[in-house]
Amino acid sequence: MAKLRVGVVSPEREIWTGEADMVIAKTVDGEIGIMPNHAPVLGVLVEGGVLRVKRGDEGDLVAAVHGGFISVADNDVSILAEAAELGSEVDVARAKDALQRAQASIEADQEDADARLQAKRAAARLRAAGEEV
């Protein structure tokens, strides 16, 4: 079966490239699953989403992706993220700490949009690292 060529890139570096059987990402319209020979798609990703790349025997690659786009054409999948982090690279203790701090500022001020964004990002990082949130 055909494979997908996947590239996860952020402005400052290329985070991961490789082949995969399926890519699952979260766009503003909802989750989208891409398999080989998918029609060309260009989608906007949500803040604090989790990207899942299924690679058969090698196991899944999970990454926290903050904003950006997914573009699919001709079995090439590119994920353009403003910031992204592989699940294996996440510092769980720091992410938990960041989540708690963000939740504390949300409780103090319901209108704090910045803290909400921080909370979303921290939660995504924890989910990517395989933690329950």
Next chain:
Amino acid sequence: MGAQLRQLRRRIKSVKSTAKITRAQELIASSRIVKAQQRMQAAVPYEREITHAVSAVLSNTTNVDHPLTVAKEQPATAGVLIVTSDRGFAGGYNANILREAEALKGHLTGRGLTVKPYVVGRKGLTWHRFRGREMFGEWDGFSDNPSYADAKEIADALITAFKAEDGIDEIHVVYTGFVSMLTQNVIVKRILPLEVEETETPPEGIPPYYEFEPTAGDVLDSLLPRYIESRIYNALLQSAASEHAARRRAMKSATDNANELIRVFTQQMNQARQAEITQEISEIVGGANALADAAAGKE
């Protein structure tokens, strides 16, 4: 010891310590060019993909009426982003940028536009302040090592001004393009209204028909600002690499000059010392002869 000799020794000592400093600066700059080049390389995949995505949207939508791509019929003001360095010691790097920026200003004024400068880098800021020119955006502190967040901050300010009613109608950027270690050129570019540049030759055939999530307009709305950020980030990275290359070259010629001066001074010092010795000998010989003559006269 003669006064001239002492003076020369002092000058050699001071030139030597200057040479040490410039040599150190040269080495620091050379190691930083490599890092800056690596950062430029690391940014390439994202730039390629985002350019690809923007051209995909533009080729799939027949009538693009996005505020960022439409040129105003009668533009009245132009914003100029000038990318300079924070520190000097880089030869003509900043002078070249500012000269080009002035030329662009003249050109835009000739078209009847009011020019609003947006300045990056301490050198550009002091240049504008000294001349009492008003700046509409000021950033500094990251010219030798810019991050994407810096580019985003600049892009946000520019896009907000562009969208505002009484803001700016065109945005130009003046920066130094990094061609190689030895060649850097000042580049003047218009970034808004947008003209998408293809970094590579476009693929053959008809571009694929894309589906958009949620809609083409929404995708374009969030894609274009990212594209502009990426262009500005690219300009900052190239400027940083160029700054280090310019500094390395300036410091190398300063070190060479200092070494040449040391050589000349050492020669002069040796000459002066030799002249002194010769004089002493001839004085002694003269004295001895006079004594011998006096002794001969007595007999």
